[in-house]
Amino acid sequence: MAVGLLYDKSVKCINCGQAFQTKRMRSNSVRMEKVDTDFCPHYKNENPIYYDVNVCPHCGLAFTDSFSPILPAIREKLEKEYLSKIRIPELCGERSWEDALRSYELAFLSSRIVKEKLLIQANLALRIAWLYRYEKRPTDEKRFLEYAVSLYVSMYESQDYDEEVMPDSKLMFIIGELYGRLAEWEKTRIWFSHLFMDKSADQKWRTRGRDRWLEYKSMITNIDDPDGYEGVR
């Protein structure tokens, strides 16, 4: 990696409270190439997503800047189900794809154990799916798209999220879009129709949803095996 793309950021662990430094990419060195319809960004050179997870070199906890501090009541569970089971990884330096994947897997695990907000859990699962997409591993990508969509659906059904951070219409769009990528056509249709029938939905998401539904519909009529998954690009 070219010198100067990364810098050290000081972070305080939300579990053990100790400070450490971890790499981030400088925003002025990020070169976006394209963005997929599920918001997966592709970069010309290095990928800043690789550095969004902090992994504490003292206790081993992986977390993002969106996590809440770990409450004392949950520490024992976290210790038993996660921290005592891993060798503390060294992930504060420059990261390979494998390092990025490991960071996200650990952060996803910790988000599940500490019952972080569903939005945080779902976003982590989606990012793991993207990591597999970068490496063209559709079976693994599909597994994490499934985790992500089921978490987004739980969010929608429980209404357990902040509308300011994730507007309803965007959430319905994402759910429809991910089901489309999973070739779950009936669910794709249902979620996009929720979006189209919601009179209060943001026009931007309705239009995007309509465009995607038309594309998916043409795929459904053009493919021999509508249940097969080949990944959608």
Ligand SMILES: [Zn+2]
């Ligand atoms: Zn720590």
